[in-house]
Amino acid sequence: xxxxxxxxxxxxxxxxxxxxxxxxPISGHTALYWYRQSLGQGLEFLIYFxxxxxxxxxxxxxxxxxAERTGGSVSTLTIQRTQQEDSxxxxxxxxxxxxxxxxYFGPGxxxxxx
Amino acid sequence: xxxxxxxxxxxxxxxxxxxxxxxxxxxSDPSYGLFWYKQPSSGEMIFLxxxxxxxxxxxxxxxxxxxxxxxxxxxxxxxxxxQLGDSAMYxxxxxEGWRDDKIIFGKGTRLHILP
Numbered sequence: 504x505x506x507x508x509x510x511x512x513x514x515x516x517x518x519x520x521x522x523x524x525x526x527x528p529i530s531g532h533t534a535l536y537w538y539r540q541s542l543g544q545g546l547e548f549l550i551y552f553x554x555x556x557x558x559x560x561x562x563x564x565x566x567x568x569x570a571e572r573t574g575g576s577v578s579t580l581t582i583q584r585t586q587q588e589d590s591x592x593x594x595x596x597x598x599x600x601x602x603x604x605x606x607y608f609g610p611g612x613x614x615x616x617x
Numbered sequence: 618x619x620x621x622x623x624x625x626x627x628x629x630x631x632x633x634x635x636x637x638x639x640x641x642x643x644x645s646d647p648s649y650g651l652f653w654y655k656q657p658s659s660g661e662m663i664f665l666x667x668x669x670x671x672x673x674x675x676x677x678x679x680x681x682x683x684x685x686x687x688x689x690x691x692x693x694x695x696x697x698x699x700q701l702g703d704s705a706m707y708x709x710x711x712x713e714g715w716r717d718d719k720i721i722f723g724k725g726t727r728l729h730i731l732p
Contacts, residue, residue: 536719545708546662546722559719594662606720608654608662 528597640709
């Protein structure tokens with residue numbers, strides 16, 4: 504079946520603009536995760552959804568970042584008033600949910616803020 | 618304090634040799650899970666292997682095995698008979714507790730396999 508998909512694959516934006524990143528998880532996966540990976544770094548956890556609710560938002564770097572998930576499926580990560588330090592690869596992953604070990608990752612969205 | 622420590626930023630290994638990638642972790646939760654992921658230059662994250670804290674035996678998946686030393690809080694990845702295609706970044710990660718919650722990643726080790 505189809506894997507996790509993300510769009511756009513690449514995004515170049517000007518400082519101060521808002522961007523929306525989309526994640527389409529594997530069908531039937533109830534858990535969805537957003538991570539950020541800066542150049543040459545490991546993954547930084549941003550937010551996690553179980554169904555449509557986000558029990559852990561502690562990783563969001565600032566109030567410019569928000570995320571939502573509707574219908575237990577697609578999720579969007581919104582960054583308002585982008586800054587140059589927001590430039591990174593934003594990775595989405597999904598898993599079957601509670602006690603399922605494996606997260607399946609999407610290809611990521613490469614965001615460049617000029 | 619870092620939850621996941623990977624002390625080897627980079628490694629060079631001759632093809633066909635075995636490789637050990639180090640990972641130590643820090644948690645006070647008795648229930649946790651440990652993961653290894655591979656990230657080739659193309660960027661995708663590929664799940665390799667998982668070890669639960671209560672698993673009695675070390676996890677194995679083909680050429681990958683996890684050397685789990687609970688008392689030392691160590692979860693090293695062993696790749697047997699390395700291949701050129703093993704060249705990639707390797708990340709160790711941990712989930713604390715039984716909740717399907719965030720997974721904390723280490724900074725990674727870049728592995729180069731030499732022909």
